[in-house]
Amino acid sequence: MSSSPVRRAPGGPVLQDAVTAAIATAMFEELAAVGYGKLSIEAVAKRAGAGKAAVYRRWPSKQAMVLDLVTQVAVSSADTPDTGTLRGDVLAYLSGTAAALNHPLASRIVPDLLAEGSRNPEMAATLLTQVGGTRRQKVAAILRRAIERGELPADTDIELGLDFLAGPLYWRIGVLHDPMDPVRIERLTDKIICAIAAAPGSGD
Structure with a gap:
Protein backbone atom coordinates (compact mmCIF):
# COMPACT_ATOMS: atom_id res chain seq x y z
CA MET A 1 0.00 0.00 0.00
CA SER A 2 1.30 3.44 -0.88
CA SER A 3 1.94 5.88 1.94
CA SER A 4 1.67 8.88 -0.43
CA PRO A 5 -0.61 11.71 0.68
CA VAL A 6 -4.02 11.64 -0.91
CA ARG A 7 -6.62 14.29 -1.76
CA ARG A 8 -10.16 14.16 -3.04
CA ALA A 9 -11.32 15.97 -6.15
CA PRO A 10 -14.59 17.85 -5.57
CA GLY A 11 -17.34 15.28 -5.88
CA GLY A 12 -14.83 12.72 -7.13
CA PRO A 13 -12.46 9.99 -6.03
CA VAL A 14 -9.42 10.31 -3.82
CA LEU A 15 -6.43 11.45 -5.88
CA GLN A 16 -2.92 10.42 -4.87
CA ASP A 17 -0.47 13.31 -4.81
CA ALA A 18 2.35 11.03 -5.98
CA VAL A 19 0.39 10.19 -9.14
CA THR A 20 -0.44 13.84 -9.73
CA ALA A 21 3.25 14.74 -9.40
CA ALA A 22 4.23 11.98 -11.83
CA ILE A 23 1.69 13.19 -14.36
CA ALA A 24 2.88 16.79 -13.98
CA THR A 25 6.50 15.79 -14.57
CA ALA A 26 5.50 13.70 -17.56
CA MET A 27 3.44 16.54 -19.02
CA PHE A 28 6.34 19.00 -18.89
CA GLU A 29 8.77 16.49 -20.37
CA GLU A 30 6.36 15.52 -23.15
CA LEU A 31 5.44 19.13 -23.88
CA ALA A 32 9.11 20.06 -24.19
CA ALA A 33 9.77 17.05 -26.43
CA VAL A 34 6.90 17.33 -28.92
CA GLY A 35 5.25 20.73 -28.46
CA TYR A 36 1.66 21.56 -27.59
CA GLY A 37 0.26 20.66 -30.99
CA LYS A 38 1.46 17.04 -30.81
CA LEU A 39 0.97 16.63 -27.07
CA SER A 40 -1.56 13.95 -26.14
CA ILE A 41 -3.14 12.69 -22.95
CA GLU A 42 -2.16 9.15 -23.97
CA ALA A 43 1.53 10.04 -24.25
CA VAL A 44 1.55 11.89 -20.94
CA ALA A 45 -0.15 8.99 -19.17
CA LYS A 46 2.28 6.48 -20.65
CA ARG A 47 5.31 8.56 -19.67
CA ALA A 48 3.90 8.92 -16.14
CA GLY A 49 3.25 5.19 -15.82
CA ALA A 50 -0.46 5.86 -15.31
CA GLY A 51 -3.66 5.27 -17.19
CA LYS A 52 -5.52 7.91 -19.20
CA ALA A 53 -8.32 7.77 -16.64
CA ALA A 54 -5.90 9.04 -13.97
CA VAL A 55 -5.24 12.13 -16.09
CA TYR A 56 -8.90 12.74 -16.89
CA ARG A 57 -9.83 12.48 -13.20
CA ARG A 58 -7.63 15.54 -12.67
CA TRP A 59 -8.20 17.57 -15.83
CA PRO A 60 -11.02 17.41 -18.40
CA SER A 61 -8.77 18.10 -21.40
CA LYS A 62 -5.22 18.54 -22.65
CA GLN A 63 -5.58 22.31 -22.62
CA ALA A 64 -6.90 22.36 -19.06
CA MET A 65 -4.01 20.16 -17.90
CA VAL A 66 -1.34 22.27 -19.59
CA LEU A 67 -2.73 25.61 -18.44
CA ASP A 68 -3.21 24.45 -14.86
Missing part, protein backbone atom coordinates in the same frame (compact mmCIF):
# COMPACT_ATOMS: atom_id res chain seq x y z
CA LEU A 69 0.29 22.99 -14.48
CA VAL A 70 2.05 25.80 -16.34
CA THR A 71 0.21 28.39 -14.25
CA GLN A 72 1.25 26.70 -11.00
CA VAL A 73 4.93 26.68 -11.95
CA ALA A 74 4.99 30.13 -13.52
CA VAL A 75 3.27 31.80 -10.60
CA SER A 76 5.35 30.07 -7.93
CA SER A 77 8.55 31.14 -9.71
CA ALA A 78 7.50 34.80 -9.38
CA ASP A 79 7.79 34.81 -5.59
CA THR A 80 9.49 38.00 -4.42
CA PRO A 81 11.15 37.62 -1.01
CA ASP A 82 11.89 40.89 0.78
CA THR A 83 15.67 41.31 0.86
CA GLY A 84 15.45 44.71 2.53
CA THR A 85 16.51 46.81 -0.47
CA LEU A 86 15.19 47.53 -3.95
CA ARG A 87 18.44 46.40 -5.53
CA GLY A 88 18.43 43.17 -3.58
CA ASP A 89 14.81 42.48 -4.52
CA VAL A 90 15.35 43.21 -8.20
CA LEU A 91 18.53 41.16 -8.34
CA ALA A 92 16.83 38.20 -6.63
CA TYR A 93 13.88 38.42 -9.00
CA LEU A 94 16.01 38.65 -12.13
CA SER A 95 18.32 35.85 -11.01
CA GLY A 96 15.41 33.55 -10.20
CA THR A 97 13.59 34.34 -13.42
CA ALA A 98 16.74 33.84 -15.47
CA ALA A 99 17.27 30.45 -13.85
CA ALA A 100 13.67 29.48 -14.65
CA LEU A 101 13.88 30.63 -18.28
CA ASN A 102 17.20 28.86 -18.76
CA HIS A 103 15.83 25.54 -17.51
CA PRO A 104 16.10 22.99 -20.37
CA LEU A 105 12.36 22.32 -20.33
CA ALA A 106 11.24 25.94 -19.97
CA SER A 107 13.51 27.08 -22.79
CA ARG A 108 11.50 24.87 -25.16
CA ILE A 109 8.07 25.15 -23.56
CA VAL A 110 7.74 28.93 -23.20
CA PRO A 111 8.27 29.83 -26.90
CA ASP A 112 6.00 26.96 -27.95
CA LEU A 113 3.13 28.10 -25.72
CA LEU A 114 3.49 31.70 -26.88
CA ALA A 115 3.29 30.50 -30.48
CA GLU A 116 0.26 28.35 -29.65
CA GLY A 117 -1.38 31.35 -28.03
CA SER A 118 -1.23 33.21 -31.34
CA ARG A 119 -3.42 30.45 -32.83
CA ASN A 120 -5.59 29.74 -29.81
CA PRO A 121 -7.36 32.85 -28.40
CA GLU A 122 -8.67 30.97 -25.36
CA MET A 123 -5.21 29.80 -24.41
CA ALA A 124 -3.75 33.25 -25.03
CA ALA A 125 -6.36 34.85 -22.77
CA THR A 126 -5.73 32.34 -19.99
CA LEU A 127 -1.96 32.73 -20.20
CA LEU A 128 -2.35 36.50 -20.11
CA THR A 129 -4.61 36.55 -17.05
CA GLN A 130 -3.62 33.52 -14.99
CA VAL A 131 0.10 33.58 -15.74
CA GLY A 132 1.02 37.07 -16.88
CA GLY A 133 -1.47 38.94 -14.71
CA THR A 134 -0.79 36.96 -11.56
CA ARG A 135 2.97 37.18 -11.98
CA ARG A 136 2.76 40.96 -12.47
CA GLN A 137 0.68 41.33 -9.31
CA LYS A 138 3.28 39.42 -7.29
CA VAL A 139 6.26 41.23 -8.79
CA ALA A 140 4.60 44.61 -8.18
CA ALA A 141 5.33 44.00 -4.50
CA ILE A 142 9.01 44.74 -5.25
CA LEU A 143 8.19 48.26 -6.38
CA ARG A 144 5.60 48.93 -3.69
CA ARG A 145 8.07 47.93 -0.98
CA ALA A 146 10.64 50.28 -2.51
CA ILE A 147 8.12 53.12 -2.42
CA GLU A 148 7.34 52.39 1.23
CA ARG A 149 11.09 52.43 2.04
CA GLY A 150 11.51 55.74 0.23
CA GLU A 151 13.79 54.21 -2.42
CA LEU A 152 11.38 55.18 -5.21
CA PRO A 153 9.09 58.22 -5.58
CA ALA A 154 5.53 57.82 -4.33
CA ASP A 155 4.17 58.39 -7.85
CA THR A 156 6.34 55.72 -9.48
CA ASP A 157 4.62 54.21 -12.52
CA ILE A 158 4.17 50.62 -11.33
CA GLU A 159 2.97 49.27 -14.68
CA LEU A 160 5.87 50.76 -16.60
CA GLY A 161 8.26 49.50 -13.95
CA LEU A 162 6.93 45.97 -14.38
CA ASP A 163 7.58 46.24 -18.11
CA PHE A 164 11.17 47.21 -17.36
CA LEU A 165 11.56 44.23 -15.02
CA ALA A 166 10.20 41.66 -17.47
CA GLY A 167 11.04 42.87 -20.96
CA PRO A 168 14.85 43.11 -21.12
CA LEU A 169 15.41 39.76 -19.42
CA TYR A 170 13.01 37.85 -21.66
CA TRP A 171 14.46 39.56 -24.74
CA ARG A 172 17.99 38.46 -23.88
CA ILE A 173 17.11 34.90 -22.85
CA GLY A 174 13.97 34.06 -24.79
CA VAL A 175 14.73 35.82 -28.06
CA LEU A 176 18.52 36.18 -28.25
CA HIS A 177 19.21 32.96 -26.32
CA ASP A 178 21.78 34.66 -24.10
CA PRO A 179 21.83 32.73 -20.79
CA MET A 180 22.74 35.91 -18.88
CA ASP A 181 25.70 35.28 -16.58
CA PRO A 182 25.61 36.75 -13.04
CA VAL A 183 27.71 39.77 -13.99
CA ARG A 184 25.30 40.73 -16.78
CA ILE A 185 22.32 40.24 -14.43
CA GLU A 186 23.99 42.59 -11.93
CA ARG A 187 24.44 45.21 -14.65
CA LEU A 188 20.86 44.75 -15.82
CA THR A 189 19.64 45.18 -12.25
CA ASP A 190 21.31 48.57 -11.96
CA LYS A 191 20.06 49.72 -15.37
CA ILE A 192 16.47 48.71 -14.58
CA ILE A 193 16.52 50.51 -11.23
CA CYS A 194 17.84 53.67 -12.90
CA ALA A 195 15.15 53.45 -15.58
CA ILE A 196 12.33 52.99 -13.07
CA ALA A 197 13.55 55.81 -10.87
CA ALA A 198 13.99 58.16 -13.83
CA ALA A 199 10.68 57.44 -15.57
CA PRO A 200 8.01 60.13 -15.12
CA GLY A 201 5.50 58.93 -12.53
CA SER A 202 1.87 58.41 -13.42
CA GLY A 203 0.69 56.77 -10.22
CA ASP A 204 -0.18 53.15 -9.46
Whole structure:
Protein backbone atom coordinates (compact mmCIF):
# COMPACT_ATOMS: atom_id res chain seq x y z
CA MET A 1 0.00 0.00 0.00
CA SER A 2 1.30 3.44 -0.88
CA SER A 3 1.94 5.88 1.94
CA SER A 4 1.67 8.88 -0.43
CA PRO A 5 -0.61 11.71 0.68
CA VAL A 6 -4.02 11.64 -0.91
CA ARG A 7 -6.62 14.29 -1.76
CA ARG A 8 -10.16 14.16 -3.04
CA ALA A 9 -11.32 15.97 -6.15
CA PRO A 10 -14.59 17.85 -5.57
CA GLY A 11 -17.34 15.28 -5.88
CA GLY A 12 -14.83 12.72 -7.13
CA PRO A 13 -12.46 9.99 -6.03
CA VAL A 14 -9.42 10.31 -3.82
CA LEU A 15 -6.43 11.45 -5.88
CA GLN A 16 -2.92 10.42 -4.87
CA ASP A 17 -0.47 13.31 -4.81
CA ALA A 18 2.35 11.03 -5.98
CA VAL A 19 0.39 10.19 -9.14
CA THR A 20 -0.44 13.84 -9.73
CA ALA A 21 3.25 14.74 -9.40
CA ALA A 22 4.23 11.98 -11.83
CA ILE A 23 1.69 13.19 -14.36
CA ALA A 24 2.88 16.79 -13.98
CA THR A 25 6.50 15.79 -14.57
CA ALA A 26 5.50 13.70 -17.56
CA MET A 27 3.44 16.54 -19.02
CA PHE A 28 6.34 19.00 -18.89
CA GLU A 29 8.77 16.49 -20.37
CA GLU A 30 6.36 15.52 -23.15
CA LEU A 31 5.44 19.13 -23.88
CA ALA A 32 9.11 20.06 -24.19
CA ALA A 33 9.77 17.05 -26.43
CA VAL A 34 6.90 17.33 -28.92
CA GLY A 35 5.25 20.73 -28.46
CA TYR A 36 1.66 21.56 -27.59
CA GLY A 37 0.26 20.66 -30.99
CA LYS A 38 1.46 17.04 -30.81
CA LEU A 39 0.97 16.63 -27.07
CA SER A 40 -1.56 13.95 -26.14
CA ILE A 41 -3.14 12.69 -22.95
CA GLU A 42 -2.16 9.15 -23.97
CA ALA A 43 1.53 10.04 -24.25
CA VAL A 44 1.55 11.89 -20.94
CA ALA A 45 -0.15 8.99 -19.17
CA LYS A 46 2.28 6.48 -20.65
CA ARG A 47 5.31 8.56 -19.67
CA ALA A 48 3.90 8.92 -16.14
CA GLY A 49 3.25 5.19 -15.82
CA ALA A 50 -0.46 5.86 -15.31
CA GLY A 51 -3.66 5.27 -17.19
CA LYS A 52 -5.52 7.91 -19.20
CA ALA A 53 -8.32 7.77 -16.64
CA ALA A 54 -5.90 9.04 -13.97
CA VAL A 55 -5.24 12.13 -16.09
CA TYR A 56 -8.90 12.74 -16.89
CA ARG A 57 -9.83 12.48 -13.20
CA ARG A 58 -7.63 15.54 -12.67
CA TRP A 59 -8.20 17.57 -15.83
CA PRO A 60 -11.02 17.41 -18.40
CA SER A 61 -8.77 18.10 -21.40
CA LYS A 62 -5.22 18.54 -22.65
CA GLN A 63 -5.58 22.31 -22.62
CA ALA A 64 -6.90 22.36 -19.06
CA MET A 65 -4.01 20.16 -17.90
CA VAL A 66 -1.34 22.27 -19.59
CA LEU A 67 -2.73 25.61 -18.44
CA ASP A 68 -3.21 24.45 -14.86
CA LEU A 69 0.29 22.99 -14.48
CA VAL A 70 2.05 25.80 -16.34
CA THR A 71 0.21 28.39 -14.25
CA GLN A 72 1.25 26.70 -11.00
CA VAL A 73 4.93 26.68 -11.95
CA ALA A 74 4.99 30.13 -13.52
CA VAL A 75 3.27 31.80 -10.60
CA SER A 76 5.35 30.07 -7.93
CA SER A 77 8.55 31.14 -9.71
CA ALA A 78 7.50 34.80 -9.38
CA ASP A 79 7.79 34.81 -5.59
CA THR A 80 9.49 38.00 -4.42
CA PRO A 81 11.15 37.62 -1.01
CA ASP A 82 11.89 40.89 0.78
CA THR A 83 15.67 41.31 0.86
CA GLY A 84 15.45 44.71 2.53
CA THR A 85 16.51 46.81 -0.47
CA LEU A 86 15.19 47.53 -3.95
CA ARG A 87 18.44 46.40 -5.53
CA GLY A 88 18.43 43.17 -3.58
CA ASP A 89 14.81 42.48 -4.52
CA VAL A 90 15.35 43.21 -8.20
CA LEU A 91 18.53 41.16 -8.34
CA ALA A 92 16.83 38.20 -6.63
CA TYR A 93 13.88 38.42 -9.00
CA LEU A 94 16.01 38.65 -12.13
CA SER A 95 18.32 35.85 -11.01
CA GLY A 96 15.41 33.55 -10.20
CA THR A 97 13.59 34.34 -13.42
CA ALA A 98 16.74 33.84 -15.47
CA ALA A 99 17.27 30.45 -13.85
CA ALA A 100 13.67 29.48 -14.65
CA LEU A 101 13.88 30.63 -18.28
CA ASN A 102 17.20 28.86 -18.76
CA HIS A 103 15.83 25.54 -17.51
CA PRO A 104 16.10 22.99 -20.37
CA LEU A 105 12.36 22.32 -20.33
CA ALA A 106 11.24 25.94 -19.97
CA SER A 107 13.51 27.08 -22.79
CA ARG A 108 11.50 24.87 -25.16
CA ILE A 109 8.07 25.15 -23.56
CA VAL A 110 7.74 28.93 -23.20
CA PRO A 111 8.27 29.83 -26.90
CA ASP A 112 6.00 26.96 -27.95
CA LEU A 113 3.13 28.10 -25.72
CA LEU A 114 3.49 31.70 -26.88
CA ALA A 115 3.29 30.50 -30.48
CA GLU A 116 0.26 28.35 -29.65
CA GLY A 117 -1.38 31.35 -28.03
CA SER A 118 -1.23 33.21 -31.34
CA ARG A 119 -3.42 30.45 -32.83
CA ASN A 120 -5.59 29.74 -29.81
CA PRO A 121 -7.36 32.85 -28.40
CA GLU A 122 -8.67 30.97 -25.36
CA MET A 123 -5.21 29.80 -24.41
CA ALA A 124 -3.75 33.25 -25.03
CA ALA A 125 -6.36 34.85 -22.77
CA THR A 126 -5.73 32.34 -19.99
CA LEU A 127 -1.96 32.73 -20.20
CA LEU A 128 -2.35 36.50 -20.11
CA THR A 129 -4.61 36.55 -17.05
CA GLN A 130 -3.62 33.52 -14.99
CA VAL A 131 0.10 33.58 -15.74
CA GLY A 132 1.02 37.07 -16.88
CA GLY A 133 -1.47 38.94 -14.71
CA THR A 134 -0.79 36.96 -11.56
CA ARG A 135 2.97 37.18 -11.98
CA ARG A 136 2.76 40.96 -12.47
CA GLN A 137 0.68 41.33 -9.31
CA LYS A 138 3.28 39.42 -7.29
CA VAL A 139 6.26 41.23 -8.79
CA ALA A 140 4.60 44.61 -8.18
CA ALA A 141 5.33 44.00 -4.50
CA ILE A 142 9.01 44.74 -5.25
CA LEU A 143 8.19 48.26 -6.38
CA ARG A 144 5.60 48.93 -3.69
CA ARG A 145 8.07 47.93 -0.98
CA ALA A 146 10.64 50.28 -2.51
CA ILE A 147 8.12 53.12 -2.42
CA GLU A 148 7.34 52.39 1.23
CA ARG A 149 11.09 52.43 2.04
CA GLY A 150 11.51 55.74 0.23
CA GLU A 151 13.79 54.21 -2.42
CA LEU A 152 11.38 55.18 -5.21
CA PRO A 153 9.09 58.22 -5.58
CA ALA A 154 5.53 57.82 -4.33
CA ASP A 155 4.17 58.39 -7.85
CA THR A 156 6.34 55.72 -9.48
CA ASP A 157 4.62 54.21 -12.52
CA ILE A 158 4.17 50.62 -11.33
CA GLU A 159 2.97 49.27 -14.68
CA LEU A 160 5.87 50.76 -16.60
CA GLY A 161 8.26 49.50 -13.95
CA LEU A 162 6.93 45.97 -14.38
CA ASP A 163 7.58 46.24 -18.11
CA PHE A 164 11.17 47.21 -17.36
CA LEU A 165 11.56 44.23 -15.02
CA ALA A 166 10.20 41.66 -17.47
CA GLY A 167 11.04 42.87 -20.96
CA PRO A 168 14.85 43.11 -21.12
CA LEU A 169 15.41 39.76 -19.42
CA TYR A 170 13.01 37.85 -21.66
CA TRP A 171 14.46 39.56 -24.74
CA ARG A 172 17.99 38.46 -23.88
CA ILE A 173 17.11 34.90 -22.85
CA GLY A 174 13.97 34.06 -24.79
CA VAL A 175 14.73 35.82 -28.06
CA LEU A 176 18.52 36.18 -28.25
CA HIS A 177 19.21 32.96 -26.32
CA ASP A 178 21.78 34.66 -24.10
CA PRO A 179 21.83 32.73 -20.79
CA MET A 180 22.74 35.91 -18.88
CA ASP A 181 25.70 35.28 -16.58
CA PRO A 182 25.61 36.75 -13.04
CA VAL A 183 27.71 39.77 -13.99
CA ARG A 184 25.30 40.73 -16.78
CA ILE A 185 22.32 40.24 -14.43
CA GLU A 186 23.99 42.59 -11.93
CA ARG A 187 24.44 45.21 -14.65
CA LEU A 188 20.86 44.75 -15.82
CA THR A 189 19.64 45.18 -12.25
CA ASP A 190 21.31 48.57 -11.96
CA LYS A 191 20.06 49.72 -15.37
CA ILE A 192 16.47 48.71 -14.58
CA ILE A 193 16.52 50.51 -11.23
CA CYS A 194 17.84 53.67 -12.90
CA ALA A 195 15.15 53.45 -15.58
CA ILE A 196 12.33 52.99 -13.07
CA ALA A 197 13.55 55.81 -10.87
CA ALA A 198 13.99 58.16 -13.83
CA ALA A 199 10.68 57.44 -15.57
CA PRO A 200 8.01 60.13 -15.12
CA GLY A 201 5.50 58.93 -12.53
CA SER A 202 1.87 58.41 -13.42
CA GLY A 203 0.69 56.77 -10.22
CA ASP A 204 -0.18 53.15 -9.46
